[in-house]
Amino acid sequence: MKTVLFVCVHNAGRSQMAEAFFNHLARGKAQAISAGTMPGDQVQPEVVQAMAEVGLDLSRQRPKRLTSPMIQAADHIVTMGCGTEGVCPALFVPTEDWGLEGPKGQPIEKVRLIRDEIRRRVEALLAEIGTQGPS
Numbered sequence: 001m002k003t004v005l006f007v008c009v010h011n012a013g014r015s016q017m018a019e020a021f022f023n024h025l026a027r028g029k030a031q032a033i034s035a036g037t038m039p040g041d042q043v044q045p046e047v048v049q050a051m052a053e054v055g056l057d058l059s060r061q062r063p064k065r066l067t068s069p070m071i072q073a074a075d076h077i078v079t080m081g082c083g084t085e086g087v088c089p090a091l092f093v094p095t096e097d098w099g100l101e102g103p104k105g106q107p108i109e110k111v112r113l114i115r116d117e118i119r120r121r122v123e124a125l126l127a128e129i130g131t132q133g134p135s
Helices: 014-026 045-052 068-073 108-129
Strands: 002-007 030-035 076-079
Touching (some): 002 014, 014 045, 045 108, 076 108
């Protein structure tokens, strides 16, 4: 089974949304994990709210620290735009960067736009790696 690793600095927003969408849409044909180099204390409340609106519960998710075993187990690594924040945690391995704005401190309307863009990109990634599950 293919494994995708979504990485951002705090693992409290974008990468958590990507992991949830990927695992939901892949329907067991592939798996995703997410992590950050400086994990936050919790998933951002506005992210939990925006994902609940589309039926995905992140209320029990916790940010995780990026580890070497995670990197080694990944078939594909996606950074979530952390280069725009001046600190990209995964520059030492080949990655694809999605260049997404962070949801922290954004109004819920903006978080919804970021969420929807992440879903669109996850769907495209699933199609690219040939693991799109049934809708």
